Amino acid sequence: MATLNSNIPSGPLAEKWEHHKFYTKLINPANKRKYKIIVVGAGLAGASASATLAELGYDVHNFVFHDSPRRAHSVAAQGGINAAKNYQNDGDSVHRLFYDTIKGGDFRAREANVHRLAEVSVNIIDQCAAQGVPFAREYGGLLDNRSFGGAQVSRTFYARGQTGQQLLLGAYSALNRNIANGGLKSYTHAEMLDLVVVDGHAKGIVVRNLQTGEITRHNGDAVVLATGGYGNTYNLSTYARGSNATAIWRAYKRGACMANPCYTQIHPTCIPVSGDYQSKLTLMSESLRNDGRVWVPKRKEDCGKKPADIAEGDRDYYLERMYSAFGNLAPRDIASRAAKTVCDEGRGVGETGLGVYLDFSAAIQRLGEGKVRERYGNLFAMYQEITNENAYQTPMRIYPAVHYTMGGLWVDYNLMSNVPGLFVLGEANFSDHGANRLGASALMQGLSDGYFVLPATISGYLAGQNPGKRPTTDNGSFKEAEENVQTMTKRLLGNKGKRTPDSFHKELGKLMWEHCGMARNAASLEKGIKAIGNLREAYWNEVNVLGESNDWNQSLERAGRIADFIELGELMCRDALMREESCGGHFREEYQYTPDDPETKQGLVNPGDVKRRDDQFAFVAGWEYAGAPDKAPILNKEPLVYEEVKMSTRSYK
Amino acid sequence: MKVTLKVWRQKNRNTPGSFKTYESPELNENMSFLEMLDVVNEQLANRGEEPIAFDHDCREGICGTCSLVIDGKPHGPHKGIATCQTYMRSFKNGDEIVVEPFRAKAFPLIKDLVCDRKSFDRIQQAGGFITVRTGAAPDANSIPVPKPDADLAMDAAQCIGCGACVAACKNASAMLFVSAKISHLGLVPQGQPERYKRAKAMVDQMDAEGFGACTVTGSCEAVCPKEISLDFIARMNRDYGVALLKGDPKAIKGGGAG
Numbered sequence: 001m002a003t004l005n006s007n008i009p010s011g012p013l014a015e016k017w018e019h020h021k022f023y024t025k026l027i028n029p030a031n032k033r034k035y036k037i038i039v040v041g042a043g044l045a046g047a048s049a050s051a052t053l054a055e056l057g058y059d060v061h062n063f064v065f066h067d068s069p070r071r072a073h074s075v076a077a078q079g080g081i082n083a084a085k086n087y088q089n090d091g092d093s094v095h096r097l098f099y100d101t102i103k104g105g106d107f108r109a110r111e112a113n114v115h116r117l118a119e120v121s122v123n124i125i126d127q128c129a130a131q132g133v134p135f136a137r138e139y140g141g142l143l144d145n146r147s148f149g150g151a152q153v154s155r156t157f158y159a160r161g162q163t164g165q166q167l168l169l170g171a172y173s174a175l176n177r178n179i180a181n182g183g184l185k186s187y188t189h190a191e192m193l194d195l196v197v198v199d200g201h202a203k204g205i206v207v208r209n210l211q212t213g214e215i216t217r218h219n220g221d222a223v224v225l226a227t228g229g230y231g232n233t234y235n236l237s238t239y240a241r242g243s244n245a246t247a248i249w250r251a252y253k254r255g256a257c258m259a260n261p262c263y264t265q266i267h268p269t270c271i272p273v274s275g276d277y278q279s280k281l282t283l284m285s286e287s288l289r290n291d292g293r294v295w296v297p298k299r300k301e302d303c304g305k306k307p308a309d310i311a312e313g314d315r316d317y318y319l320e321r322m323y324s325a326f327g328n329l330a331p332r333d334i335a336s337r338a339a340k341t342v343c344d345e346g347r348g349v350g351e352t353g354l355g356v357y358l359d360f361s362a363a364i365q366r367l368g369e370g371k372v373r374e375r376y377g378n379l380f381a382m383y384q385e386i387t388n389e390n391a392y393q394t395p396m397r398i399y400p401a402v403h404y405t406m407g408g409l410w411v412d413y414n415l416m417s418n419v420p421g422l423f424v425l426g427e428a429n430f431s432d433h434g435a436n437r438l439g440a441s442a443l444m445q446g447l448s449d450g451y452f453v454l455p456a457t458i459s460g461y462l463a464g465q466n467p468g469k470r471p472t473t474d475n476g477s478f479k480e481a482e483e484n485v486q487t488m489t490k491r492l493l494g495n496k497g498k499r500t501p502d503s504f505h506k507e508l509g510k511l512m513w514e515h516c517g518m519a520r521n522a523a524s525l526e527k528g529i530k531a532i533g534n535l536r537e538a539y540w541n542e543v544n545v546l547g548e549s550n551d552w553n554q555s556l557e558r559a560g561r562i563a564d565f566i567e568l569g570e571l572m573c574r575d576a577l578m579r580e581e582s583c584g585g586h587f588r589e590e591y592q593y594t595p596d597d598p599e600t601k602q603g604l605v606n607p608g609d610v611k612r613r614d615d616q617f618a619f620v621a622g623w624e625y626a627g628a629p630d631k632a633p634i635l636n637k638e639p640l641v642y643e644e645v646k647m648s649t650r651s652y653k
Numbered sequence: 654m655k656v657t658l659k660v661w662r663q664k665n666r667n668t669p670g671s672f673k674t675y676e677s678p679e680l681n682e683n684m685s686f687l688e689m690l691d692v693v694n695e696q697l698a699n700r701g702e703e704p705i706a707f708d709h710d711c712r713e714g715i716c717g718t719c720s721l722v723i724d725g726k727p728h729g730p731h732k733g734i735a736t737c738q739t740y741m742r743s744f745k746n747g748d749e750i751v752v753e754p755f756r757a758k759a760f761p762l763i764k765d766l767v768c769d770r771k772s773f774d775r776i777q778q779a780g781g782f783i784t785v786r787t788g789a790a791p792d793a794n795s796i797p798v799p800k801p802d803a804d805l806a807m808d809a810a811q812c813i814g815c816g817a818c819v820a821a822c823k824n825a826s827a828m829l830f831v832s833a834k835i836s837h838l839g840l841v842p843q844g845q846p847e848r849y850k851r852a853k854a855m856v857d858q859m860d861a862e863g864f865g866a867c868t869v870t871g872s873c874e875a876v877c878p879k880e881i882s883l884d885f886i887a888r889m890n891r892d893y894g895v896a897l898l899k900g901d902p903k904a905i906k907g908g909g910a911g
Contacts, residue, residue: 052787067708068774070814071716087794123788130790132783132843134798134807141797162811165715169810173782180778188771211763240711242718274683277692280712382714385731385738388683451787500698502691546703551665552764554706555698 105434
C-alpha cells in the first residue's frame with residue numbers, strides 16, 4: 001500500500017504557506033547548479049516552472065513532444081485568469097476566492113492547497129503584467145476584469161478571447177530568456193515514454209525523439225511532470241489532438257498514485273457534435289455566459305421551429321429559472337447537467353436534438369452589436385467558420401463536451417507525488433479543483449504551481465539529496481526502463497492486426513461517454529469496465545501500426561498513447577463506481593436530491609442536484625497500480641480534513 | 654462530396670519526394686480540412702499504406718502547429734483562417750486539391766507535409782522577452798498602459814507562430830513574424846528598457862537562420878491567420894534602425910563594488 005501523507009503544514013489556514021516557505025530547507029546558491037531537474041511539458045505550469053527554477057540557478061532540462069515549447073494546449077484557453085485583486089472594489093478577497101473555489105469544487109479539494117492558490121493568484125497577475133502580457137485595459141490604463149461562472153464578483157483578467165495564448169507566450173518568453181542565459185536546455189519533439197525510479201526515488205526519464213525515433217535516457221535529481229490532463233480518453237473533447245496521458249500513466253505504472261480519476265469536467269458551452277468523422281469539439285468561452293442567455297423551447301413541439309419564430313413566452317431560460325442567484329453564470333457542472341436534463345426531456349434543438357441556444361439578442365439590444373463584437377468578436381467568427389451560422393442574427397447552438405480533468409496524479413502539499421522526487425504540476429495533478437473546476441481557474445493553478453509553489457517547495461526534497469550524486473544513466477533502472485520502451489515499440493509495430501489505432505480510440509471514446517459521461521450509475525459503469533477491459537485485450541491482438549520506429553511516425557506515437565488511454569479509461573470507470581456519491585462533475589444517478597429532501601424543501605437545491613455523502617466519501621481516492629493492467633488497482637485514501645470551512649450543501653439558488 | 658487530393662509525399666529530407674494522387678471517400682461538407690485528411694489517412698491505413706504525415710494539434714486555430722499550402726496558398730482559401738479551421742464546404746464536389754508543405758530554407762522538411770520551424774524559437778531566444786525575475790514584479794496596476802497601446806500590442810501579440818508568412822513570401826522572409834514579436838514588446842512600457850537591443854538581436858538571428866529579405870509585397874499579411882498588419886514591419890525597421898544608430902550602450906566606468 002502506498003502512503004498518502006498530505007504534509008499539510010500546521011497553523012492557521014491563512015498562515016500555512018508563509019510558515020511553510022520559511023521552514024522549508026533552502027539550497028545554497030553554489031549548490032543549486034549541481035542539481036539537475038527534469039521538467040516534462042511546457043504549458044503554463046511546465047514553462048513557468050522551468051523558467052523559474054532555471055532563474056534560481058538549478059540546471060533545468062525541459063522536454064516537450066511538440067515542435068516548440070509554445071504549442072501546449074494552455075494556448076487555447078480563451079476566457080481568462082482569476083485573481084483576488086479586488087480592483088473592482090466589489091467585495092473580492094483572498095478568502096472569497098478561496099471559498100468560491102472550494103465550494104465550486106463541491107468540497108472535494110484540499111483546503112490548504114486551495115487557500116495557497118488564492119493567496120498566490122495576485123502575484124501571478126503582477127508577474128504576467130511585468131512580462132508584457134497585453135491584458136485588457138480600461139481607458140485609464142489600468143487592468144479590466146470580467147465575470148466568470150461560480151462567482152458573484154468580477155475577478156477575471158483577460159486578453160481578448162486569447163488569454164491562455166498570451167499567458168503561455170509570457171511563460172515561453174521567460175523560458176526563452178533562460179535558454180539564452182544558458183541555465184535551461186530545451187528538448188523539442190521529445191516524448192517521455194517512461195519514468196525511471198531508482199531505490200524508490202524518481203531519478204530520470206526515457207524519451208523518444210519523434211523525428212529520428214532515437215530512444216535516450218536522461219537522469220536528474222528530481223522529475224517534474226506538467227503534462228496536462230487526460231480528457232482525450234473520451235476521444236472527442238476540447239483538448240488538442242496531441243494532448244495525452246502517457247507521461248502520467250507511465251508514472252502511475254511506476255508507482256505514482258492516480259487520484260480521483262473520475263472527476264472530469266464537461267464544459268457546458270461547446271459547439272455540438274455534427275458527425276462520426278469529428279476529431280475534436282470546439283469550446284465557446286464561458287465568458288459568453290456574461291451576456292448570452294441560455295434557453296430551450298418550453299414545448300417539445302417547438303424544437304423544430306426557427307428560434308426567431310418561438311415567442312418569448314414559449315422559451316425556457318432554464319438556468320435563470322433553476323438557479324436564480326447565479327443564473328447563466330452557474331458553475332460548469334451544473335450548467336452542463338441542466339443542458340443534458342432539458343435535452344433528455346426532448347427539448348433539445350438542432351439536427352441531433354443535443355443542443356441548447358445561447359442567445360445574444362438581449363445583449364445586442366442593450367449594448368449594441370459593436371460592443372458585443374468588441375467583447376466576443378473572435379468567438380463569433382470562430383462559431384461562424386465552424387457552423388456556417390451568424391450568431392449576431394441567430395442564437396448559437398451549444399452542448400456540453402469534455403473539457404478538463406480535475407483528477408490526476410496524487411501530490412502532497414509540496415506538489416510531490418508518493419514517489420519521492422516526482423513532482424506533478426498543473427492539470428496533471430489533482431489537488432486544487434476538487435470535483436469541479438471553476439472557469440478561469442486552470443490558468444491560475446498552472447501558473448501558481450509553476451511560478452510560485454514548486455520553486456519554493458522543491459528545495460525541501462533536494463536538500464535531502466547529495467548534490468552531484470544522482471544516479472548515472474547506466475544504472476540498471478535506466479536500462480530496464482529503456483528496454484521497457486523498446487519492447488512496447490516493437491510490440492506495436494510487430495503486431496499484424498487489421499484495425500487502425502484511431503478506430504480503437506473512437507470506440508473507447510464512445511464507451512467512456514456512454515458509461516462514464518455526464519451521468520453515471522453502477523450498472524452502466526460495471527458494463528463499461530468490462531467493455532473497456534475487452535477493448536484492451538482486443539487492442540493488442542488487432543491493432544495494426546504502420547511505418548518504422550526510426551522515423552517520424554505519427555501512427556506509432558498515437559498507438560502508444562491510445563494504449564494508455566484504454567487502461568486509464570478503465571480506471572476512471574472503477575473510480576466512478578467506487579465513489580457512491582455525487583459531487584461536482586461526478587454525477588451518480590443513484591445519489592441526487594429528491595423533492596422530499598429537507599435541502600430541497602428549504603430551497604437550497606433543486607431536485608436532481610448532486611448529493612454528496614460526506615460521512616463516507618470525504619476523501620481523495622489514490623489508486624495504485626497492481627503490477628499488471630488486468631489486475632484490480634489498489635485503493636488508498638487521503639481523508640479530506642477541513643480546518644476552517646464547513647462542508648455544506650452547495651447552493652447556487 | 655468527394656475530392657481528389659494531389660499530396661506531396663517525401664520520406665525525409667534526404668530522399669526526393671513527389672506528388673501522389675488520392676481519391677477521397679465520401680465526405681461531409683461540415684468536416685474540417687484536417688478531418689478530411691484524417692478520413693483519407695484512415696482509408697490509406699486500412700489498405701496498408703502509410704498515412705500522410707501532417708502537423709496539427711489544437712484544431713481551433715490558436716496553437717500554430719498546422720501548416721499546409723492548399724492550392725498554392727498557405728492555410729488555404731480563406732482570409733484570417735488557419736488550415737485547421739478551413740471546412741470542406743469551401744470546396745466543391747469533384748475538386749482537385751493540391752496539398753504541399755510550407756517551403757523555406759529555414760524550415761527544412763521532416764516528412765511529407767511536416768517541416769521544422771525551430772528557427773522561430775531560436776529567434777525568440779535571441780531576445781523575444783522582457784527580463785523580469787519571478788517574484789520581482791511590482792503590482793500590476795502600478796504600470797498603467799494606455800488602452801490604445803495595449804490594444805495595438807495585443808494585435809501584434811496574437812501571432813500564432815505558424816510560419817505561413819514565410820511560406821507565402823517569395824523571399825521566404827520572416828519579417829512579419831519577427832516584427833509582430835518586436836512590436837508587441839516594444840509597444841508596452843515594460844518592454845522599453847530592452848527595446849532596441851531586442852530588435853537588433855532578433856533581426857540578427859533572423860538573418861542568421863537564412864530567412865530572406867522583405868520587399869513589401871504583402872503576401873505575408875494576406876495569408877496570416879491572425880491578420881497581423883504589415884505596419885508592424887515598419888515599426889520593426891524603425892526600432893532596428895535606431896538600434897544601429899545607437900550602437901551598444903556602454904558604461905563610462907566598468908564594474909562596481911564587489
